[in-house]
Amino acid sequence: MPSEVALLESRTLRADHVGRVDVLEKVRALRLLPDGTHLSTDGVARYFEVPTEAVNSVVKRHRDELHSNGLRTLKGDELQAFEMANLAISENGRDRSYPQGRAHLRLYTRRTVLNIAMLLRDSEVARCVRAYLLDTEETARTVTANDPRYDGLEHRVSDLEGSMAHIGPALQELGPVLRRMSARLESMDRRLEAVDVRLAGVDRRLDAANRVVGAMSIRLTDLSEDVADIQRRLPQPPDPRRRRRR
Template sequence: MPSEVALLESRTLRADHAGRVDVLEKVRALRLLPDGIHLSTEAVAQYFEVPAEAVNSIVKRHRDELHSNGLRTLKGAELQAFEMANLAISKDGRAPSYPQGRAHLRLFTRRTVLNIAMLLRDSEVARCVRTYLLDTEEAPRTVIASDPRYDGLEHRVTDLEGSMARIGPALQELGPVLRRMSVRLESLDLRMETMDRRLEAVDVRLDGVDRRLDATNRVVGAMSVRLTDLSEDVADIQRRLPRPPDPRRRRRR
């Protein structure tokens, strides 16, 4: 079994233990960001009970190794997309638990945190993680090697961790899309409500037009009856009037 010093000095040994992220939660609880995958620099420093500068120093000295284990630095549009996705995820009445308003944001996965635990010397929590890792690693490896059901378990854990790291960016890209869709649906609902109100106003106007047409029809009907009566009266008067004398009869006389 390798010693703690060998673990601190050998990148190859650290790579052999990189999949044992389960030991982190057994030592202390991780304070994950709302996406459930990443930690901020402050959360990592809080986990190991060290200043954030100590974590940044480890990152500077072992940047390539940490990047291979999931370390990411977000800037610009990528940072904005991550913030929007996490705002959507954490709409539960509580304030978002990740830092906002920064020019960049460094994200750590569980593998990255375990990697730092195998590099950070001046941290009792990191020592506990290394001790727990080395004490519990040998026995499971013996069982796994002797039982064919567990063949390749370490590789499966590594693949699972890599899949989790890929899910994070997917959620970051999906969050803004869902947010835009929600805004568009709300706008569509408002337009539909406005359309309903306008249709109701049109119905009211049509009812008024119908009533006016009925009144007009009644007036026209009454006028038609009066004109008919008047025509009959004129005909009756014409029949009663005496006829004028025939001028041809006067000439014959």
């Protein structure tokens, strides 16, 4: 079984163990961002109970290795889209503590955090993670030696966990598309509401026009009756045929 020192010094050994992200939660709970996939630098520092400078120092020294295990740095439009999505998730969950308004943001996956645990020397939590990782490996080797059915199982589990680490970025890329679709649907809803308002206005105008037409019809009827009554009251002209007979 490799020693803790060998794990700290050998990137190859770390690569063999970086898929065992399950040990992180067994040592201590991770405080993930609202997307449920990533941690910020502050979150990683709180997990290992070290200053953020210690985490930044590890990132600076082993940037390539950490990037290969999921470390990302967001800037510009990508950062804005990520913050809008996670701020919305945070507000919907009534947790308004999600930080925003920064120039850049580093995102750490579980694999990245486990990678840092195998690099961070001055952290008791990191030591516990490494000890748990090595003890679990020794137990797994003993079981595998006694039962050949478990041969290669750990490797397959590591591959599965590595594949799951890519789900988060894929969902993050899907987020802006869903937000655009939602915005378009909301715009359509607003337009339909405006059309409904206009149709209601047209209905009111038609009702008013019908009332006016009805009132005019009544008045015309009254006038027709008045004219008939006046005609009946006027003296009738003499019949010219009666004059001829005389």
